Amino acid sequence: MAVFECAGCGAALTVPVAEVALPPHAHREGGDRYLPPLLEPGTFAVDPEPSEPPWRPWSAISPAQAAARGVYAPVDGLWSGPGGAVLLAPGDTRGTALIAEQCDGCCACAGGPNLACERCGRTVGARIDDCYRWQAVWLYPRAVRRAPVEGPARPDGDGWTVSPTPPVEPGGWWSDRWSAAVGEALAEVLAASGGAPVAVAPGLLAEIFGRTLHRLLPVGAPVRTLGLAGPGFTPAPVPDIALVPRHPWTGAAWQPPFGGVVPVPLDAAVWTHLAFPPLRPTTRLPAGEERDDPLPLRPRLLFEPDRRLLRHRLARLPAVRQPWLRAIYDRLGDRHHHRAASEGTP
Numbered sequence: 046m047a048v049f050e051c052a053g054c055g056a057a058l059t060v061p062v063a064e065v066a067l068p069p070h071a072h073r074e075g076g077d078r079y080l081p082p083l084l085e086p087g088t089f090a091v092d093p094e095p096s097e098p099p100w101r102p103w104s105a106i107s108p109a110q111a112a113a114r115g116v117y118a119p120v121d122g123l124w125s126g127p128g129g130a131v132l133l134a135p136g137d138t139r140g141t142a143l144i145a146e147q148c149d150g151c152c153a154c155a156g157g158p159n160l161a162c163e164r165c166g167r168t169v170g171a172r173i174d175d176c177y178r179w180q181a182v183w184l185y186p187r188a189v190r191r192a193p194v195e196g197p198a199r200p201d202g203d204g205w206t207v208s209p210t211p212p213v214e215p216g217g218w219w220s221d222r223w224s225a226a227v228g229e230a231l232a233e234v235l236a237a238s239g240g241a242p243v244a245v246a247p248g249l250l251a252e253i254f255g256r257t258l259h260r261l262l263p264v265g266a267p268v269r270t271l272g273l274a275g276p277g278f279t280p281a282p283v284p285d286i287a288l289v290p291r292h293p294w295t296g297a298a299w300q301p302p303f304g305g306v307v308p309v310p311l312d313a314a315v316w317t318h319l320a321f322p323p324l325r326p327t328t329r330l331p332a333g334e335e336r337d338d339p340l341p342l343r344p345r346l347l348f349e350p351d352r353r354l355l356r357h358r359l360a361r362l363p364a365v366r367q368p369w370l371r372a373i374y375d376r377l378g379d380r381h382h383h384r385a386a387s388e389g390t391p
């Protein structure tokens with residue numbers, strides 16, 4: 046376990062926390078009205094990608110410099126400072142104070158430099174508790190240092206058993222976490238498709254992956270299949286592209302023990318719901334009283350993967366240098382395409 050300390054005065058800024066993988070919705074922007082903390086209490090995640098100034102526009106970055114940063118298609122620009130920002134659940138911070146004049150969000154703090162060390166006053170991070178944002182604290186890499194402390198680094202078990210996240214929120218809208226997770230995984234599914242149509246089994250998988258794949262890939266007879274594989278779930282037949290769970294602690298993709306499949310990692314909580322959907326109740330209310338039986342949740346809108354996260358991930362796949370995938374990347378960034386897609390036209 047670790048405690049994060051102020052790099053200026055050494056004051057402890059967190060309780061002891063254990064490291065987990067950065068979740069796919071860590072950088073999701075815009076979601077449902079009120080969102081819970083991004084991370085479970087007692088955990089932290091590190092974002093290796095630079096997030097500190099200076100900001101360099103794309104025009105000032107050579108293709109070789111971008112490739113050295115793991116970026117293979119044009120983006121608006123890149124932060125060029127250090128990476129390693131630390132994400133925490135807000136309740137796990139200690140000895141910090143809000144900088145009120147920096148809390149300039151719509152309802153509260155939008156995530157600017159608004160968190161100071163209470164002891165020395167140094168700016169150490171950002172608190173996010175605005176509407177449509179996940180509750181979070183980010184500690185800046187240059188402002189804190191990590192100190193190891195005694196304690197179990199991990200909970201019991203191997204980490205693969207996770208609680209499933211349902212795709213639809215109790216309010217009747219699609220889960221924000223699903224939009225982010227599917228957006229990120231879609232980038233690798235597209236790369237694995239080779240630019241040819243992909244068959245997706247009907248049902249939830251087709252609803253969340255199939256529609257976007259159909260929209261972005263050529264029309265025709267499917268060449269490859271998309272399915273699931275993971276611990277306790279052996280597909281038959283084995284799909285060409287298998288969505289596998291991403292380990293919640295390490296972020297590593299589950300490795301299939303069989304060959305002939307391209308594994309694509311997916312948020313383990315989303316994967317678990319897809320692989321082991323909860324059983325529907327078999328008992329019904331008596332005839333005439335069905336009106337009291339809760340109806341299954343059906344969102345008003347079709348599922349939309351997070352396009353910004355899809356494009357972010359695509360830009361970081363070497364495969365995007367192939368012309369067919371680069372064309373899809375460019376289409377996803379085209380505003381006219383974006384508007385047509387959101388209006389439901391192909």
Ligand SMILES: [Zn+2]
Binds near residue numbers: 052055164165
């Ligand atoms: Zn301090």
